[in-house]
Amino acid sequence: MQLYIVETIQLCMKYHSLNGETDVLDNINLKIKEGEFISIVGPSGCGKSTLLSIIAGLIKPVSGIVLIEGNEVCSTSLKVGYMLQRDYLFEWRTILQNVMLGLEIRHLVNQENKEYVLSLLKTYGLYDFRDKYPSQLSGGMRQRAALIRTLAVRPKILLLDEAFSALDYQTRLAVSDDIYSIIKNENKTAILVTHDIAESISMADRVAVLSKRPATIKSMYDIRLTCKKKSPLCSREAPEFKEYFNAIWKDLDIHIN
Amino acid sequence: MNCSKEHIEYLKKVKKKKIAIFSTQILLLAIFFVAWEIAASFKIIDPFITSQPSRIVKTMANLYNQGVLFYHIGITCVETIVGFISGTIIGIIISIILWGFDFLGKVFEPYLVVLNSLPKIALGPIIIVWIGAGPASIIVMALTISLIVTIMEVLNGFINVDEDKIKLAKTFGATKIQILTKVVLPASFPVMLNALKINVGLSWVGVIVGEFLVSKAGLGYLIVYGGQVFQLDLVMMSVLILAAAAAIMYQGVVFIQKKLGYDLHNN
Numbered sequence: 001m002q003l004y005i006v007e008t009i010q011l012c013m014k015y016h017s018l019n020g021e022t023d024v025l026d027n028i029n030l031k032i033k034e035g036e037f038i039s040i041v042g043p044s045g046c047g048k049s050t051l052l053s054i055i056a057g058l059i060k061p062v063s064g065i066v067l068i069e070g071n072e073v074c075s076t077s078l079k080v081g082y083m084l085q086r087d088y089l090f091e092w093r094t095i096l097q098n099v100m101l102g103l104e105i106r107h108l109v110n111q112e113n114k115e116y117v118l119s120l121l122k123t124y125g126l127y128d129f130r131d132k133y134p135s136q137l138s139g140g141m142r143q144r145a146a147l148i149r150t151l152a153v154r155p156k157i158l159l160l161d162e163a164f165s166a167l168d169y170q171t172r173l174a175v176s177d178d179i180y181s182i183i184k185n186e187n188k189t190a191i192l193v194t195h196d197i198a199e200s201i202s203m204a205d206r207v208a209v210l211s212k213r214p215a216t217i218k219s220m221y222d223i224r225l226t227c228k229k230k231s232p233l234c235s236r237e238a239p240e241f242k243e244y245f246n247a248i249w250k251d252l253d254i255h256i257n
Numbered sequence: 258m259n260c261s262k263e264h265i266e267y268l269k270k271v272k273k274k275k276i277a278i279f280s281t282q283i284l285l286l287a288i289f290f291v292a293w294e295i296a297a298s299f300k301i302i303d304p305f306i307t308s309q310p311s312r313i314v315k316t317m318a319n320l321y322n323q324g325v326l327f328y329h330i331g332i333t334c335v336e337t338i339v340g341f342i343s344g345t346i347i348g349i350i351i352s353i354i355l356w357g358f359d360f361l362g363k364v365f366e367p368y369l370v371v372l373n374s375l376p377k378i379a380l381g382p383i384i385i386v387w388i389g390a391g392p393a394s395i396i397v398m399a400l401t402i403s404l405i406v407t408i409m410e411v412l413n414g415f416i417n418v419d420e421d422k423i424k425l426a427k428t429f430g431a432t433k434i435q436i437l438t439k440v441v442l443p444a445s446f447p448v449m450l451n452a453l454k455i456n457v458g459l460s461w462v463g464v465i466v467g468e469f470l471v472s473k474a475g476l477g478y479l480i481v482y483g484g485q486v487f488q489l490d491l492v493m494m495s496v497l498i499l500a501a502a503a504a505i506m507y508q509g510v511v512f513i514q515k516k517l518g519y520d521l522h523n524n
Contacts, residue, residue: 058427075430082428088421092443105429105439153429 340399
């Protein structure tokens with residue numbers, strides 16, 4: 001039993017182009033326990049998405065290692081599910097075919113998994129739309145379908161890359177509330193990258209603030225809120241919310257000029 | 258469903274316009290042929306060099322009675338169909354290879370541009386010498402013309418597939434072949450169908466020019482032979498049949514495109 005389900009050790013990343021090289025990440029050390037919900041906030045372009053891609057195994061860091069359940073990551077791990085900013089549902093597939101995509105790619109299409117997918121569709125209100133096409137669904141429904149597609153392969157760790165940013169504000173609140181309960185019910189570990197401070201405080205157990213490029217972890221906040229039930233909508237009403245918000249906003253040190 | 262009075266009026270108006278357009282189209286066609294016939298009969302134009310509808314019909318009947326009318330039409334159509342279908346399929350296969358091996362794709366890029374710029378018809382005499390006079394070289398001509406255009410269109414389509422959809426597939430650990438079959442090919446289906454549509458037209462050009470050069474059969478042959486012996490009836494008849502056949506084939510591909518496009522994208 002590993003102490004940490006996800007661990008990054010002295011992670012560094014550079015981008016090379018004809019214009020020169022850019023230091024993106026510098027000495028990122030993260031330790032995440034199973035079942036934790038971590039949020040990573042930082043100024044735009046500081047490398048948050050790059051960090052997620054490295055944890056997901058899509059790109060290799062320049063130095064440092066990522067451990068998932070104690071094993072070093074060298075390619076995409078079967079234990080990791082990655083939810084991108086947009087749903088990227090395939091227009092030529094029905095909703096059911098879309099959510100089965102991950103299972104298809106991993107050669108895990110069987111009766112049991114198919115039933116699991118159908119039950120997820122039922123639970124999250126998309127069962128009646130399973131034979132419809134993405135163009136017939138609203139933005140919020142599409143994002144829910146994208147989440148089901150990610151959950152279908154039963155990942156232990158969920159990476160959410162600004163997964164709610166492409167939605168309008170009202171849908172965003174509803175969908176993040178939904179997805180939070182799904183993640184907690186299924187007892188997944190989650191890493192949410194976002195630029196929305198309120199979102200990060202309301203959903204996460206801990207919030208890591210990244211500095212400007214080359215990004216390091218400037219500060220880490222343990223989020224303890226008093227609220228009736230821990231949900232993104234209720235957390236925003238907790239008295240401590242404002243303090244965390246102000247502290248993180250100050251940390252981000254964003255200057256408009 | 259209850260339609261309001263205004264809606265019924267609207268539908269009537271739309272239908273009226275459609276009928277008006279269609280009748281005018283038929284009328285234009287009729288006037289064209291009637292005017293042609295009359296002008297030729299009254300020697301306003303010289304039927305020796307323009308021919309006339311009645312003589313065209315007679316020529317068609319003659320050829321039919323000799324049993325060769327559908328033979329000529331058939332040969333040209335078969336050459337064209339085989340040419341553009343094989344050109345499209347081989348073009349798609351080559352595009353897949355050039356997409357799959359990025360290095361190869363970059364290496365061949367300038368050569369493809371040159372081959373695309375070269376009018377493939379100029380290769381006609383070479384093809385004929387290497388393959389010999391006959392339907393085979395004509396099909397190869399049609400194939401060559403379709404091939405290069407297909408590669409450029411389809412390869413470009415592959416490269417332009419949404420990068421993020423490919424990233425999504427990679428997050429599940431998809432191999433390059435899975436990315437090809439699950440993302441790139443389905444996403445490029447409209448591009449491939451479009452290439453097919455373009456190739457139909459190009460193939461006809463290749464086939465007719467090929468028949469001009471070396472054939473003893475087909476619509477192109479009839480056109481060039483008729484021209485050489487000043488039998489303009491033969492030439493005009495062949496051109497009209499050619500126009501009809503090409504239009505039908507093109508519409509056939511459009512029909513397939515619509516049908517499959519509907520199934521795939523449900524629009």
